Amino acid sequence: MAGPPSKEKEGAIxxxxxxxxxxxxxxxxELAEIDLRQADQRIRLRKGGEPIIEVARPVAQAAPAAAxxxxxxxxxxxxxxPMIGTFYASSxxxxxxxxxVGDHIGPTSTVCIIEAMKVFNEIPAEVSGxxxxxxxxxxxxxxxxxxxxxxxxxx
Numbered sequence: 001m002a003g004p005p006s007k008e009k010e011g012a013i014x015x016x017x018x019x020x021x022x023x024x025x026x027x028x029x030e031l032a033e034i035d036l037r038q039a040d041q042r043i044r045l046r047k048g049g050e051p052i053i054e055v056a057r058p059v060a061q062a063a064p065a066a067a068x069x070x071x072x073x074x075x076x077x078x079x080x081x082p083m084i085g086t087f088y089a090s091s092x093x094x095x096x097x098x099x100x101v102g103d104h105i106g107p108t109s110t111v112c113i114i115e116a117m118k119v120f121n122e123i124p125a126e127v128s129g130x131x132x133x134x135x136x137x138x139x140x141x142x143x144x145x146x147x148x149x150x151x152x153x154x155x
Contacts, residue, residue, distance in 0.1 A: 019043070029117060033144060035083055075154060077127050078135075078147040085116035087148065089138045097138075099149070103131045111149060114142060123148075130155035 022034055022045055033046040081087070089097040089112055099111050109125045133150040136142060 019045070025117075031084070031117075033084055035144060073150070075152065076132060076150045077129065077153050079111060079123075079125055079127065079149040079151060081114060081142040081144060081146045081148055082123065083114055083116050083121065084144050085114040085121070085142060087136045087138065087140050087142045088113040088115065088120075089134070099125075099131050101131055101134060104155070105129065105131055105151070125149075125151070127151050127153060129153035 022036075022043070025031070026034055026045060026047065031047075033044070035044045036042065089099075091098075091113065098113075099105055099109065105111065105125045106128050107124065107126050110122045111125050111131075112123050113120050114123055115121070129151040131149055132152050135147050135149060142148065
């Protein structure tokens with residue numbers, strides 16, 4: 001009977017003290033959502049709003065929007081923001097953008113930086129293909145799940 005309690009401890013991602021501290025940080029910085037990942041562990045806290053429905057493949061979420069778009073865009077894949085923050089196309093104002101329209105990218109290619117709570121997070125493409133459209137301006141705020149780029153995976 002000692003098996004289940006030890007499994008629960010192993011499976012516990014964050015303890016109550018850490019969750020309380022995250023809630024305090026959310027209130028202190030007036031954040032609506034926090035989404036943290038470390039290896040295969042994840043915690044997501046969100047104030048108010050609609051319930052969050054997770055979909056296994058982000059591409060599946062783009063299907064309804066793609067159906068409404070012209071058929072020529074139906075095969076395009078969107079790279080979406082994995083967090084709330086500020087979008088930066090390059091590592092500094094003097095540097096060229098990580099990627100531009102017409103670039104071929106791979107799954108590990110850094111496509112942008114998103115600043116969240118003074119932490120600069122490099123965002124990988126997680127898809128291969130030709131960059132056909134940039135959907136966000138440099139320095140613009142972005143939401144979780146907001147499309148950043150359109151990629152043609154067939155090229």
